[in-house]
Amino acid sequence: MGVAFKTDLNEKLSLGISLDPSFGADIAYPAGTGFPIQGSTATLRGDTIALIGRYEFGGGFSALAGGRSVGVGGGVSLSRNMVIPGLGLVSVNGYKANFKTDRDLGYVVGVAYEKPEIALRVGLTYATETKHDLLTTGYFLNPLTGLPVAFATPTSVELPKSVTFDFQSGVAANTLVFGSIRWMDWTATRLIAPNAGPANPLVDYDNDVVTYTLGVGRKFNEQWSGAVSVSYEDSNGLLASNLSPTDGLASLQVGGSYTKDNMKISGGVRYAHIGHATTLGGGANFDGNSAVALGVKIGFSF
Numbered sequence: 001m002g003v004a005f006k007t008d009l010n011e012k013l014s015l016g017i018s019l020d021p022s023f024g025a026d027i028a029y030p031a032g033t034g035f036p037i038q039g040s041t042a043t044l045r046g047d048t049i050a051l052i053g054r055y056e057f058g059g060g061f062s063a064l065a066g067g068r069s070v071g072v073g074g075g076v077s078l079s080r081n082m083v084i085p086g087l088g089l090v091s092v093n094g095y096k097a098n099f100k101t102d103r104d105l106g107y108v109v110g111v112a113y114e115k116p117e118i119a120l121r122v123g124l125t126y127a128t129e130t131k132h133d134l135l136t137t138g139y140f141l142n143p144l145t146g147l148p149v150a151f152a153t154p155t156s157v158e159l160p161k162s163v164t165f166d167f168q169s170g171v172a173a174n175t176l177v178f179g180s181i182r183w184m185d186w187t188a189t190r191l192i193a194p195n196a197g198p199a200n201p202l203v204d205y206d207n208d209v210v211t212y213t214l215g216v217g218r219k220f221n222e223q224w225s226g227a228v229s230v231s232y233e234d235s236n237g238l239l240a241s242n243l244s245p246t247d248g249l250a251s252l253q254v255g256g257s258y259t260k261d262n263m264k265i266s267g268g269v270r271y272a273h274i275g276h277a278t279t280l281g282g283g284a285n286f287d288g289n290s291a292v293a294l295g296v297k298i299g300f301s302f
Contacts, residue, residue, distance in 0.1 A: 012056045022048040023072060023159060025203070025243045029284065031079070037199055037284070039079035042243050044099075044191075044203070046072035046159065052108055064110045070130040070159060073101030076243075078199050097138035097193050099155060104130035119170035129161040129188060140195045153194050157203070160185040174219040178229070182211045191243070201280065204241040209233055215253070226256040227268075233275075240277035245286045248275030255295075267296040 002020035009015055023046030031039035052066030078095035110125035136155045139148040162185070168178035191203035215229025235248030255268025269292065276287040 014054045015052070016054070017049075017051050019047065019049050022046050022070065025074075027243055027245070029079075037078060037242065040077060040199065042074070042076040042202060044072065044074035044243060046070060050108065060114045062112050062114070064108070064112070064125070066108050068106050068108055068127070069103050070106060071101050071103040072099075072132055072157065072159060073134060074099050076193055076196070076202060078196060094141040095138070095196055095199070097136050097196070099134040099136050102132040102134050104132055106130045119168060119176045121169075122167045123165070125164045125166075127162045127164075129185065130159045132157050132159070136194055138194075149195075151194055155192065155194060157191045158188045160189050168217075176217050177215070178217060178227075179212070179214040181213075184209050184211075199242055201241050202243040204280065205244070206238045207236045211249075223259050224256065225259075227254075229253045235275045239280045240286075242279045245277045245279050245284065246274045246289070247277040249273070262301045264299045264301075265296070266299075267294075269294050
């Protein structure tokens with residue numbers, strides 16, 4: 001769920017504020033499958049609150065700048081195989097940790113050029129990284145006694161900076177092409193859970209990620225518009241971390257919008273083929289994977 005508000009302060013200056021879920025991971029290794037960390041689960045959630053101003057210089061040129069508050073937190077529960085008298089080798093919940101949400105401030109800057117008569121717009125935006133110290137509480141089983149040992153310690157993690165180039169241009173009456181190229185510094189992001197042993201690192205990337213998107217939009221009449229686009233991320237063929245067991249991406253998005261008076265409703269569906277990967281600590285292989293996402297947005301102008 002997200003929400004945004006934008007207003008024009010005068011003819012040259014506008015201001016916007018938004019709240020959106022910007023980062024996340026949610027994974028469960030099913031019990032009874034024989035995976036090295038079968039029965040383990042993990043979640044990670046992040047959100048961004050941004051306040052951004054935009055100034056139009058004239059001649060189609062503008063600049064934007066603002067601040068953003070990024071929060072991240074989550075939890076992990078890890079199972080391990082243990083020999084229990086009378087039961088043999090069983091999988092037990094041997095580790096649990098809660099990462100208390102921590103927020104950090106960053107900033108966003110960008111420039112853009114627009115030519116409305118041909119629906120042309122190009123923009124370049126830079127967002128800084130944020131650094132977090134997550135208070136981590138939980139327990140692990142002592143490998144010698146099998147008894148739980150409690151811990152409370154900070155865990156450091158950095159969320160990546162990014163550079164985004166986006167563009168759109170009319171190519172025929174009521175038709176435009178659009179796209180973007182986004183680079184994210186994921187190699188800076190590494191999450192090590194305290195005392196988690198071979199399950200670490202929970203999050204780790206050997207390569208930065210560049211996402212390419214290209215699409216076509218069409219206005220059918222004053223009320224209805226539609227668009228179709230494709231996105232691509234290259235794979236690197238290296239081992240993946242346990243909380244992000246993917247390598248590469250190819251997706252197809254189809255969407256449409258309906259406008260009436262001051263209301264606009266937009267919706268779409270996205271099918272993604274998620275690149276296969278083998279994880280670092282668990283050694284689990286993820287292959288033949290896909291995802292379907294649905295989205296809807298309602299906007300009002302006044």
